[in-house]
Amino acid sequence: MPALASTTRLLILAGYSLPSQKLKFLPVSVSTWRHSVRFFSRVAKEHQGPLTLASLGFSSQLEATTGSTGKRSNVENSVKLTRSPVDRPRSIATPVVKAITSVDDIELEATTGSKGKSRKVEKNVKPLRTPVDRPKSKVKPLGKTRGSVDDIELAPFSAKSFSELGLPPLLIERLESEGFKVPTDVQSAAIPTILKDHDVVIQSYTGSGKTLAYLLPILSRIGPLKDANSTLKSKDDGGGKRKNDIEAVIVAPSRELGMQIVREVENILGPENKRAVQQLVGGANRSRQEEALKKNKPVIVVGTPGRIAEISAAGKLHTHGCRFLVLDEVDELLSFNFREAMRRILDHVGRKSERRTVLVSATVPFAVIRAARSWSDDPVLVQAKKVTPLELVPPSGPVDSTQPASDSNPSASQSLPPSLKHYYSVVKLQHKVDALRRCVHAMDAKCVIAFMNHTKQLKDVVYKLEARGLNAAELHGDLGKLGRSTIMKKFKNGELRVLVTNELSARGLDIPECDLVVNLDLPTDSVHYAHRAGRTGRLGRKGIVVTICEESQVFVVRKMEKQLGVAIHSCEFTEGKFVIDGEEKEESTMDGGLMRRCSYRS
Numbered sequence: 001m002p003a004l005a006s007t008t009r010l011l012i013l014a015g016y017s018l019p020s021q022k023l024k025f026l027p028v029s030v031s032t033w034r035h036s037v038r039f040f041s042r043v044a045k046e047h048q049g050p051l052t053l054a055s056l057g058f059s060s061q062l063e064a065t066t067g068s069t070g071k072r073s074n075v076e077n078s079v080k081l082t083r084s085p086v087d088r089p090r091s092i093a094t095p096v097v098k099a100i101t102s103v104d105d106i107e108l109e110a111t112t113g114s115k116g117k118s119r120k121v122e123k124n125v126k127p128l129r130t131p132v133d134r135p136k137s138k139v140k141p142l143g144k145t146r147g148s149v150d151d152i153e154l155a156p157f158s159a160k161s162f163s164e165l166g167l168p169p170l171l172i173e174r175l176e177s178e179g180f181k182v183p184t185d186v187q188s189a190a191i192p193t194i195l196k197d198h199d200v201v202i203q204s205y206t207g208s209g210k211t212l213a214y215l216l217p218i219l220s221r222i223g224p225l226k227d228a229n230s231t232l233k234s235k236d237d238g239g240g241k242r243k244n245d246i247e248a249v250i251v252a253p254s255r256e257l258g259m260q261i262v263r264e265v266e267n268i269l270g271p272e273n274k275r276a277v278q279q280l281v282g283g284a285n286r287s288r289q290e291e292a293l294k295k296n297k298p299v300i301v302v303g304t305p306g307r308i309a310e311i312s313a314a315g316k317l318h319t320h321g322c323r324f325l326v327l328d329e330v331d332e333l334l335s336f337n338f339r340e341a342m343r344r345i346l347d348h349v350g351r352k353s354e355r356r357t358v359l360v361s362a363t364v365p366f367a368v369i370r371a372a373r374s375w376s377d378d379p380v381l382v383q384a385k386k387v388t389p390l391e392l393v394p395p396s397g398p399v400d401s402t403q404p405a406s407d408s409n410p411s412a413s414q415s416l417p418p419s420l421k422h423y424y425s426v427v428k429l430q431h432k433v434d435a436l437r438r439c440v441h442a443m444d445a446k447c448v449i450a451f452m453n454h455t456k457q458l459k460d461v462v463y464k465l466e467a468r469g470l471n472a473a474e475l476h477g478d479l480g481k482l483g484r485s486t487i488m489k490k491f492k493n494g495e496l497r498v499l500v501t502n503e504l505s506a507r508g509l510d511i512p513e514c515d516l517v518v519n520l521d522l523p524t525d526s527v528h529y530a531h532r533a534g535r536t537g538r539l540g541r542k543g544i545v546v547t548i549c550e551e552s553q554v555f556v557v558r559k560m561e562k563q564l565g566v567a568i569h570s571c572e573f574t575e576g577k578f579v580i581d582g583e584e585k586e587e588s589t590m591d592g593g594l595m596r597r598c599s600y601r602s
């Protein structure tokens with residue numbers, strides 16, 4: 001086997017770009033593999049140029065922007081997200097995708113501030129469609145009152161537009177003007193389900209659009225864009241709302257995520273309606289938040305547990321008549337740190353039968369199912385292509401029945417987007433930062449998030465990267481609010497190439513341009529791996545995740561590989577080249593991994 005391995009060792013040399021259409025048909029046998037190596041060399045000669053993220057299929061084509069807002073502009077999708085069965089070993093227990101119809105092209109733009117410098121991002125944005133070609137006649141019209149589970153199964157999973165989902169015209173207009181035209185799978189499943197007054201647990205992989213999946217039904221029931229007719233008929237809207245009552249409370253575990261959700265609500269509401277939402281995140285001036293609550297009388301508040309609980313305890317936040325409670329990244333909100341604050345919030349948001357409760361995360365361990373049973377009223381589990389009554393979810397968690405149960409971690413195994421590729425590289429401890437630098441250069445990555453476990457080490461890494469000519473900055477909770485938002489702004493507009501951060505940034509952060517995630521320290525488990533990895537490959541874009549570890553830690557990588565149900569290949573970065581271990585290649589050929597990898601080289 002070692003001899004075989006050495007003969008088949010694959011060296012992918014920098015400077016060569018390989019056409020994926022041909023490579024994805026690479027053979028499995030060794031003899032044909034040798035032939036393929038010759039084929040690689042031949043193709044390589046024909047395609048002179050560095051093997052970079054771009055040459056691997058990460059053709060980040062961001063158009064330079066001229067505006068100053070940095071907002072998504074007119075969206076155009078140029079690349080089809082095709083998924084073969086081997087592409088995703090943990091295939092979800094739903095029918096195979098038969099056809100993915102194209103949506104309007106999505107073209108993302110990022111502004112680079114006054115300098116007008118441009119950064120490249122993927123154009124490969126394509127909300128997935130569901131596989132089921134449901135005859136239209138079977139789709140029941142959306143009711144205004146609470147429906148049965150039978151009704152949910154007929155939800156328009158194959159929605160081609162937001163108007164199919166029962167959203168009010170004003171809201172659809174706003175969505176279109178913000179460039180949102182086609183709902184993602186999880187949105188197609190969740191929106192009508194919530195509109196039918198079901199409490200839900202939403203589980204879908206990172207970057208699949210869960211935020212709008214819960215925001216849109218909320219905005220169609222409350223606030224300035226709501227559907228006037230449905231509100232009149234709604235049993236909850238008995239006219240008992242007092243002037244200062246908050247109608248929706250959205251809780252998120254970090255300030256960054258809280259503020260990101262607020263921005264998303266504001267975008268949808270439009271500038272003239274921005275006051276309908278108020279952020280209540282920690283680290284910001286509390287009295288200003290309290291004044292804004294009094295003056296603006298928002299209908300929605302979004303915040304971190306501590307700050308919401310604090311203001312509520314001070315008697316300045318009236319949530320008893322609340323109609324929607326959302327717990328985003330709910331598995332994180334269940335952690336011990338938030339226990340007191342969460343209890344305060346839950347005790348002051350009215351009775352569960354009188355509000356809709358929405359729990360959301362890419363990772364849903366059984367603790368979340370348990371929490372949903374006690375905090376919600378007859379909830380259902382909504383995933384991208386199915387809706388399941390919660391009583392049918394087994395104690396092992398919302399596991400995929402098509403998967404071997406043995407090693408996989410059900411709460412993590414369905415959390416990774418299929419477009420991600422995973423690698424690890426073994427280096428000595430003292431060479432980790434240099435390996436990160438080499439990795440960034442070899443991949444020609446433009447927007448990199450590097451994760452570490454300890455805050456105090458971040459500065460040192462930034463210093464070393466800057467000394468080697470890479471623009472980098474640290475992001476962690478000890479920085480002030482202004483410092484954090486300045487760094488995020490610089491990172492998003494391309495002034496910083498590497499963001500060195502800790503677990504703070506692992507959840508929810510949406511930076512579509514991020515093309516590479518590096519674990520400079522191992523994540524504590526597969527759930528943490530999944531959330532870190534999910535910062536790249538957002539909404540169908542491709543992304544690469546590289547874990548830099550020591551030899552003694554490889555077994556941990558292997559364990560996470562099994563738990564997540566993805567292949568994590570060994571690689572090296574030498575002399576500016578991205579080198580994939582040939583021995584790995586032989587193994588990955590067996591499980592289809594090679595085809596996945598080769599499909600990048602377009």
Ligand SMILES: Nc1ncnc2c1ncn2[C@@H]1O[C@H](COP(=O)(O)OP(=O)(O)OP(=O)(O)O)[C@@H](O)[C@H]1O
Nearest residue numbers: 182183184206207208209210211212362508510539
């Ligand atoms: N229907 C849509 N069309 C185009 N873009 C969308 C659509 N829905 C969401 N997006 C965009 O996709 C990106 C990812 O969405 P979002 O942050 O809600 O993902 P998520 O599933 O909550 O991810 P995570 O689990 O990491 O929190 C965002 O930039 C969002 O604006």
